[in-house]
Amino acid sequence: MKTQGVFLLQPQDRTKLHEEDWEDVKEESCLDLEEKTIRTQKIYDGKIIRVQLDEVELPDGKTATRELVKHSGAVGVLAVTAENKLVLVKQFRKPLEKTILEIPAGKLEPREDSQACAHRELMEETGYRAERLESIISFYTSPGFADEILHLYRATGLSSGDVQPDSDEFVELTELTLEEAFDRMASGEICDAKTVTALYIWKNQVLGGK
Amino acid sequence: MKTQGVFLLQPQDRTKLHEEDWEDVKEESCLDLEEKTIRTQKIYDGKIIRVQLDEVELPDGKTATRELVKHSGAVGVLAVTAENKLVLVKQFRKPLEKTILEIPAGKLEPREDSQACAHRELMEETGYRAERLESIISFYTSPGFADEILHLYRATGLSSGDVQPDSDEFVELTELTLEEAFDRMASGEICDAKTVTALYIWKNQVLGGK
Structure with missing residues (x-):
């Protein structure tokens, strides 16, 4: 060393x-x-x-x-439908001054459990209810200057529920196959850490990795 | 929609x-x-x-x-040695109040080209010189509140060069196999977005994905 x-x-x-x-x-x-x-x-x-x-x-x-x-930290949800499509939301991000495609995600409320937050954000942003939410990994988004941690969950057993909008931010739901999602990553529309990580984890799973 | x-x-x-x-x-x-x-x-x-x-x-x-x-943005370098080991640095991160294992990385200087920055950071932090640096992907670390973009490079043709410390921050060089690196991710020592992403990309490559 x-x-x-x-x-x-x-x-x-x-x-x-x-x-x-x-x-x-x-x-x-x-x-x-x-x-x-x-x-x-x-x-x-x-x-x-x-x-x-x-x-x-x-x-x-x-x-x-x-x-x-x-x-306070955040959650992201890797949710794949029965049709083998990834659930994504299109959202305008002010810091980037552009609209990008991301996995459903959101900030933890004070004292909120991260799994409960993942259930809530998935439902609010996409209308999907997950039968199971399993923790995949937690990572710090930018350890050089920020303490933000992102808890990534895998949602399975999806069923459509009621959309429960509760705010002033606007998102559009999109569902893509693995290949389509990688194309959107190549074109730059998928371009944030949690979504890029989720895509590689999904691909890994498809390729037979853990 | x-x-x-x-x-x-x-x-x-x-x-x-x-x-x-x-x-x-x-x-x-x-x-x-x-x-x-x-x-x-x-x-x-x-x-x-x-x-x-x-x-x-x-x-x-x-x-x-x-x-x-x-x-201003940053770079990270996925560098695998001839012995098939990933080059990592151990660094104390003040926002997290802990020491973590990361791929070599650093902030872009004003008007610095990201590839030049990747060469510089790899050399400064690890002493390795890369024959080739190929862009893998660029992603925003935390688009909800920050515009920081991370340019991830793959370094090949590594050769040991002179370490060129130029600052007041301290790092320790570590080299791990894919399996060891995933163990360190499971134990939480590897826990930041760029390194987690780099690990899955490396695993993908090993599994035969692009």
């Missing part, structure tokens, strides 16, 4: 930040690569994300600043 | 925001599901991320607020 210093997260431009906004943090550390928090500063507290800066002590004793986005 | 309103992004608590901080945005829209920006407000401008709020007009004419994180 070699240990090396790489990929500099450059010290934050703190010209606009005031010394009194920093809050001291006491923390014990024992891991090799760990970055110990010296102090933290809240930048923004929203409905979806919270943003903060952490001043950290690096393994070599130097300091650096980390920009952190806090998120 | 059914169109339905789902997954409420609740209006931002704007008690701390001032009317004069909003900036009007002129924009033309023609897409069905599009959310037209009415005005935008900058919240934070950092080294890694920028945060802003957009007040948008929904397809039904109502308004909502979107919390957006802007990021």
Whole structure:
């Protein structure tokens, strides 16, 4: 094993930040690569994300600043119909300024169980009710700056239920075969981490992998 | 196709925001599901991320607020050695407060070509030089709130070069077989979107998929 210093997260431009906004943090550390928090500063507290800066002590004793986005986590559902088609929703995503095709997904409500959330989101966005929801994997979407975790579930035993719209966001339901879905990935319409991962997992399953 | 309103992004608590901080945005829209920006407000401008709020007009004419994180994009490298082992780095990730195993990766520098960035990050983090780097796929890590795109490359023709540490972050090099890597995914040590995706793509390739 070699240990090396790489990929500099450059010290934050703190010209606009005031010394009194920093809050001291006491923390014990024992891991090799760990970055110990010296102090933290809240930048923004929203409905979806919270943003903060952490001043950290690096393994070599130097300091650096980390920009952190806090998120409550989300679920995604790999749902394949009896016709062997993947259930997808078409949705406009403001950060991308475009409409993309994604597996049904949504943010965890406070203290919501991730499996319950997967049932809820699948039903709300597609009208499908799943007999079974099995956890496939959970992963962090962007560990460099965000703590968002995505819990991916596989839905089986689908039956059509009532659509239960409950908000101001608009989606369109689409169902695609494995080949069609890979074509949409090649054309860039399927282009987000959870959906790309779900597609490869589905293909893996078809190819005989676990 | 059914169109339905789902997954409420609740209006931002704007008690701390001032009317004069909003900036009007002129924009033309023609897409069905599009959310037209009415005005935008900058919240934070950092080294890694920028945060802003957009007040948008929904397809039904109502308004909502979107919390957006802007990021310059990143690359990840799926590099398999002549011994058929995946090259990984162990790194402490402050947002997660833990050390995880990831494929070599890094943020794009301003105006940097993504392939050049992939070559650079692979070399800096692992010491490996790649004869060829082929684009596999690009995906958005978290399209609900962030515009970060991750360009995934496959590196072939690896040769050991000089490690070129250039920063204050510390990583440890690890090389694992496909089976070992899947074990580490099952145990949760491999747990981020780009590495999970890369593992399934590698497995797919081994199973005979494209």
